[in-house]
Amino acid sequence: MRIGALSALTGLSRDTLRFYEKQGLIRSFPSSEPSNTYRDYPEDTAERLRMITDARDAGLSIADLKTLLDCMESGDLGAFDLDAFLDERIAQLEHVISTAQRTLGMLNGTRAAIAVSDQIHIPE
Template identity: 35%
Template sequence: MRDPTIGGLARQGGVGVETVRYYQRRGLLETPPSGGSGDGVRRYGAEAARRLRFIRSARTAGFTLDQIGELLALDAGQDRARARDLARTRLAELDAKIAELETARSALRRLAKACGEEAAGPCPIITAFEG
C-alpha cells in the first residue's frame, strides 16, 4: 500500500487538507518532496500521520500551536521538566476557564429560575443581559 497523499493524511487525522497545509506553514508538519514515488505527488509516511495525531490530541487538550511546536521540539528523555511546565500552565488555564464557566452556569441557572417564578414584568434573563 502506498503512503497517502495530503488528502489521505487529512482524512486519517480527521482534519481538512487546508489544516494540514497550515500546519506545514507553521512548521509543525514537514512537506515531503513531490514525486518521491515517481508520480509527481507528495506522499506522507507514518511519521507525518503520527505527528498529525499528536497535534490533534494536543489541540484537544487546549494547547496553542506555539506550545505544540515547542512540545514537538522537546526530547521527552531530556527535557521532561519543560514539557511538565507546559502541561501545568495549560492545567491552570483550564482550571480558570472551568471556574469561569461554573460561575456563568450558576448565574444562568438563577436567572432561568427567576424567569419561571415571575409571571409579570420584564424577563429577568433579558434584563440581566441588557445591563
C-alpha cells in the same frame, strides 16, 4: 497517505495540513512515483495530528508544540532546559483547566438563575 485522505481522517483542511508541515509539526515523504509531486504522509501522522489538535485546543502555541514534538522525538535538543520548559507548559495547562472550571461554574450558575426567572415568569 495523500493529503486528501489525511484531511478526511482528521477533519483538518489541506491548507492547514500544509501549513502545519511548513511549521514543522508534521512531515511527509515526496511521492513514491516521481511523475507527481504529491506529499506522502506516514500512517502515524493522523495519530500525531490528534495530539497536535488536543494541544492546540488546550491553548498551546504552534511554536511551543514544535519544541515539544522535536524533543519527544530526539530525546532532547541542544543545551536548553527542557525540564523548565515542561514545567512552564504544564503550569499553563493547569491554569487553563482551573480557569475553565471556574468559568464553567459561572455558566452553570447563570443557567440556574435563568431557570429560576423562567419559573417566575412561566409559573405552571
